[in-house]
Amino acid sequence: MEFLPISWRLQGKQALVVGGGDVALRKGRLLHRSGAVLSVVAPDVCDELRHLVAEGQGHLRERPFDAADLAGSSLVICATDDSAVNAQIADLAAAENIPVNVVDNPSLGDFIFPAIVDRSPVLISISSSGASPVLARKLRSQLESTLPARWGRLADLMAKFRQPLKDKLDNVGARRLFWEQALDSPIVEKVLAGKDSEAEVLLAEAIDSADSDKLSQGEVYLVGAGPGDPDLLTFRALRLLQKADVVLYDRLVGKGIVDLARRDAEMVYVGKARDKHALPQDNINELLVHYARQGKKVCRLKGGDPFIFGRGGEEIDLIVQEGINFQVVPGITAASGCAAYGGIPLTHRDHAQSVRFVTGHRQDGTVTLDWEHLVSETETVVFYMGLVGLRQICDQLMAHGRKGDTPIALVSRGTTDLQEVITGTLATLPDDIEGREIHAPTLIIVGSVVSLHPKFGWFK
Structure with a gap:
């Protein structure tokens, strides 16, 4: 990963844009929407960019760039049509420890602009790390066509009820599980249909009846990861993998699949190389029970299909004896x-x-x-x-x-x-x-x- 995707709060902070043409305008629009105060420096500035500066009570300097223009800037955008000038500005900004973006030359800068799917407050950023902005925009257009516009309304509704849920459930794990269940409930369809008031009633009722003990019951997911290609993972497998608190995985599961787990999930490698297991099979079985007894959702991620030479039956046997809830998700077997x-x-x-x-x-x-x-x-x-x-x-x-x-x-x-x-x-x-x-x-x-x-x- 060459660039770390982050969400940067820019409200009220000065963003310096050097350049006044179409490229500078595109960056200026994004910065203006984020609440940044635009400072634009260029001999010629297009009318729309002028308007954005004025609307945000920024600063417009219709002249060539000067090093003094960097003062007070939280970030700098180099968007002139002269690559030498852009490189010079980038060096000056680096000397002042000011993050800089050089349009069309990401290697000279500190950050790049992703393609954005805006469902505020939900934002999805898509980046090719500067390798192909056209590809990033293509992916964005595909996401735009599949994500309903009202997802932002749903996020606002959840934010409104965060405190009431916190007052009801003092266990952070139980609250996360509550929201996961809420997002699989009719509440979502009510919001997407524009019936916000009905969604509020349903959500309030769900919070009122929420039970921390029931939400915190452990469960085991025996998930077939397929033969290696992450694209062969089933939708159900992906959903449960991303729901799990703990993931036990072996050598046959590709890294691209393991990386799909929740970032905060505990990852436990159990080996299973030929004649050399990181953990004996009995220990793996006991680990599944151990974590489930702690109230955790445990994903046993297995290469291929769990029930075709995957010893899934052995692992489930102890879980059944212990009375622990479980699910088995088939995978594409290696054959x-x-x-x-x-x-x-x-x-x-x-x-x-x-x-x-x-x-x-x-x-x-x-x-x-x-x-x-x-x-x-x-x-x-x-x-x-x-x-x-x-x-x-x-x-x-x-x-x-x-x-x-x-x-x-x-x-x-x-x-x-x-x-x-x-x-x-x-x-x-x-x-x-x-x-x-x-x-x-x-x-x-x-x-x-x-x-x-x-x-x-x-x-x-």
Whole structure:
């Protein structure tokens, strides 16, 4: 993150704009709306910018910039059409420790202007860190079309009832949970429909009946994070992740997904690398109960789907025994996600009429599977956690009747920007990858559907 997004109170503070054209005007409009006192310096100033200065009782100097113009300024905007002049002003401002913005050259300044979605008092800022203002404006236009204009009215209503709720509930966690529930209630629709008085009545009634003990009951969310790409997270998974007070996550959950959690949530890494867990499974189960018993909302974030080789059943078992409320949110399992991103349909009427998911994780140094039922030519077999046992998997399949020229794919870090798909046959793939550095997590797909990868592979 190159720039820290902050909200800056500028009411009554002097903002110096050097420049009088269209670019200076755009910055001047934003500063005027924020309540800043405009000070404009330029030989030629457009009429609208003049008007903004006068309306805000600012200062207009129709001449070239002078270093003395910096006096009393809380920030400086360099918006002339001369890059050398802009750079000179930026240096002078830096020497005076005054934050400066250099239009069209963010590297010379301290801050940049984001694209803004204004639903005052709700503001959404969108920035490309100066890389592409056009992209930021494009994202803004998309948000503008999806966010109702009355969101600001909703924020005002919540502000009005903050103190009454505080008087009712002295627990800050209970108050946060109350507002989360209120935002999922008919109160929101009343405000968006313009029925503010009805919304006030509903909110007052909800506060009157609010119960701190009920709001503070712990709960566990067992959430499937999918195979890696954050875009594959479900809406429900995202909502519960951002609601959680504590998040337990493992190695298979991508950083982009972990970063979606609430900033103030407690993040607990539990490892789960092959044969090297940061915490044993029993300890993870106990941690879920421990945090829930404290009245916290606990998200157990798991790669793929919790109930497909995710040991979700084991984790829920203790929660059920302890009588703790829980939810299970399915995720896109690795087989489905990696196959789709690898251009390998798991079923295809010309290749496979069924698919089987099995674990290739070794126990006591061996891969113990029902090999006789894994050799059908019309079935795709997907092995989870099979990288270390790849050679044994291939040998056993061939020993039990699968042909040596059967196509096989090894998918590494599937659905992410680092995805790699290595194809071969049962007879050749183990030797092909000998000595190569293969990054986990990996998935193995066996069957003639793998032959479609060169044709259907789309994700690079």
